[in-house]
Amino acid sequence: MERAYSRTRILAAFGIILVLILVDHLNSPTFAFNSGQGNVQTALSQRDETACAPCGAPCPSTRN
Amino acid sequence: MSDSAVLQPGLQQPGWQVDRFIVSTALVGLALLGGLIWLETAPFMVALFVIGTLLGMALYHGAFGFTAGWRNLVVKKRGAGMRAQLLLFGLSSLIMVPMLHSGQAGLVGAVAPVGTSLVFGSFIFGLGMQLGGGCGSGTLFTVGAGNIRMVVTLVFFIAGAVLGSIHLPWWLDQPGFDPVPLVNSFGVSGAILVQFVGLGLVAWWVNRIERKAHGTIERDELLWKGQSHGVLRTLLSGRWPFTWAILILAAGNALTLAIGGAPWSITFAFNVWGAKALEVVGVNMSQFEFWTWDYPAMALKDSVLTNIPSVMNFGLLLGAMLAAGLANRFNEASRNRPEGRQFLAAVVGGLLLGYGARLGFGCNIGALFSGIASASLHAWVWFACAFAGSLIGIRLRPWFRLPN
Numbered sequence: 383m384e385r386a387y388s389r390t391r392i393l394a395a396f397g398i399i400l401v402l403i404l405v406d407h408l409n410s411p412t413f414a415f416n417s418g419q420g421n422v423q424t425a426l427s428q429r430d431e432t433a434c435a436p437c438g439a440p441c442p443s444t445r446n
Numbered sequence: 447m448s449d450s451a452v453l454q455p456g457l458q459q460p461g462w463q464v465d466r467f468i469v470s471t472a473l474v475g476l477a478l479l480g481g482l483i484w485l486e487t488a489p490f491m492v493a494l495f496v497i498g499t500l501l502g503m504a505l506y507h508g509a510f511g512f513t514a515g516w517r518n519l520v521v522k523k524r525g526a527g528m529r530a531q532l533l534l535f536g537l538s539s540l541i542m543v544p545m546l547h548s549g550q551a552g553l554v555g556a557v558a559p560v561g562t563s564l565v566f567g568s569f570i571f572g573l574g575m576q577l578g579g580g581c582g583s584g585t586l587f588t589v590g591a592g593n594i595r596m597v598v599t600l601v602f603f604i605a606g607a608v609l610g611s612i613h614l615p616w617w618l619d620q621p622g623f624d625p626v627p628l629v630n631s632f633g634v635s636g637a638i639l640v641q642f643v644g645l646g647l648v649a650w651w652v653n654r655i656e657r658k659a660h661g662t663i664e665r666d667e668l669l670w671k672g673q674s675h676g677v678l679r680t681l682l683s684g685r686w687p688f689t690w691a692i693l694i695l696a697a698g699n700a701l702t703l704a705i706g707g708a709p710w711s712i713t714f715a716f717n718v719w720g721a722k723a724l725e726v727v728g729v730n731m732s733q734f735e736f737w738t739w740d741y742p743a744m745a746l747k748d749s750v751l752t753n754i755p756s757v758m759n760f761g762l763l764l765g766a767m768l769a770a771g772l773a774n775r776f777n778e779a780s781r782n783r784p785e786g787r788q789f790l791a792a793v794v795g796g797l798l799l800g801y802g803a804r805l806g807f808g809c810n811i812g813a814l815f816s817g818i819a820s821a822s823l824h825a826w827v828w829f830a831c832a833f834a835g836s837l838i839g840i841r842l843r844p845w846f847r848l849p850n
Contacts, residue, residue, distance in 0.1 A: 387592055387777040389467055396475060403479070403750060403760075406722060407486060410749035416486055425748035426487055434625055435558035435807045436816075437714050438741030439614060441624045442559050 468771030498761025507684035508691025523659030526666035555820030558807035561622015567805025572832030576839025578795025582809030590766030592777030606800020608720035711812030791846035
C-alpha cells in the first residue's frame with residue numbers, strides 16, 4: 383500500500399510545534415522561576431476557584 | 447512501497463502491520479514533551495500528559511466520535527454511538543459527582559452560567575460539529591491521526607475561539623443566570639438519580655427511533671470483545687468495543703479531576719494558543735476583558751506547559767497518532783484529497799466550533815461530558831441546543847459535498 387503522507391512534512395510539523403512550545407516556555411514566568419528568579423507568579427499553582435465557569439468567566443450576577 | 451512493517455516477535459500476529467515511522471515519531475514526541483514537562487513543571491502535569499495520551503488512544507481506537515454518533519441517529523436511525531455516550535455520562539456521573547462533593551479541598555466541577563451565551567454558543571457549536579467534521583475531542587484525535595481537512599478545522603476552531611473570547615463579556619451581559627448545580631437542589635444521590643432519569647429518557651427516545659426504523663436495536667455499545675482479533679491486538683491496534691472506550695474515558699476524566707483539580711476540558715487551550723499567536727504578531731490581548739480575568743490572564747502569560755488543557759491536548763494528539771500508527775491507518779482519511787466546498791465546510795465549521803465553544807463554556811468534553819459528570823444544569827441545556835444545531839448542520843452537509 384502506498385504511503386499517504388510525506389515523512390519530511392511530518393517531521394517538519396513536529397519540529398515547528400516543538401520549537402514554538404520551547405520558545406513560549408523560555409519566555410514564561412515558570413521558566414524564570416525555575417532559573418532562580420524570585421517574585422514571579424506562575425500558573426502552575428493557580429486555580430481560580432471563585433470563577434463561574436471553567437474558562438474563568440465571572441458570574442452573571444456579579445456583572446453590572 | 448509500503449512503509450509498514452510486521453511487528454517484532456512476541457507481538458507478532460498474522461497480518462498485523464504497524465507504521466513504524468509514525469509509531470516511532472509519536473513515541474519520540476511523547477518522550478521529548480513528557481521529559482520537558484517533567485523537568486520544567488511538576489510530576490502531576492506529567493501524569494495529566496499521560497492521561498491525555500491514553501484518552502487520545504481510546505478516542506481513536508474506540509472511534510468514539512460524538513459527531514458521528516449524533517449523525518448516525520439522525521440519518522441512519524442507529525443509536526449505538528449515542529447510547530455509548532449516554533452510558534459514559536451515567537458512569538462518570540456516578541463516579542465524579544460524589545468525588546466533587548466528598549469535602550476534599552481543591553476540586554472544582556465543570557459548572558457554568560445558563561443564559562443567552564450558553565444557548566447560542568452550544569447551538570452554533572452543534573452546527574459547526576457537522577460541518578467541521580468533529581467536536582473538540584474529535585477534531586484533535588483526527589488531527590493526531592493525520593487528517594488534513596481536520597487540520598484546517600482545528601486552525602479555524604482556534605481562530606473562532608479567540609474571537610469568541612473577545613465577545614464573551616458582551617454575551618454574558620445578555621439575559622442569563624448563575625450556575626445551577628443539581629446537587630444544591632437534590633443532594634448528591636438525588637442529583638445522580640435525576641441525571642439517570644434524564645439519561646434514561648434520552649436512551650428511550652433513541653431506542654424508539656431505532657426500533658421504529660429497523661424493527662430491532664443493535665446493541666453494539668454493550669459489546670465487550672473485539673470482533674475480529676485477540677485482546678492484545680485489539681488493545682494495541684483497535685478497533686475497541688465501545689465498552690473499553692467508555693471505561694477508559696470515564697476513568698480518565700475522574701483521574702483528571704483527582705489529579706488536576708478540575709474535570710477534563712479541551713477548548714480553553716485553543717483560546718490560549720490563538721491568543722498567544724496574536725500576541726506574537728503584536729496584538730495586545732489584555733485590551734480585551736476576557737484576557738484580564740485571572741485565569742485566562744495567567745494562562746496567557748505563562749507557559750503552555752503549565753496549562754492543564756494544553757498539556758492534555760498535546761498528549762491526546764500524540765496518543766491518537768500512536769494509535770493510528772499501530773493500526774497502520776495514519777493519514778488514511780486524507781487519501782482522497784478534499785475538494786473546495788469540503789475545505790470551505792472545514793473553515794466555516796471550525797469558526798462556528800471555536801466561537802460556539804467559548805460562548806457555550808466548552809465542547810462535548812468540557813461542557814457536556816464534564817458538565818454532566820459535575821451534575822450541572824448547563825450541560826443539559828448545552829446538550830439540547832447543540833443537538834438542535836447539529837440537525838441543521840446535517841441538512842447542510844450535502845451542499846458542502848460531505849457524505850451523510
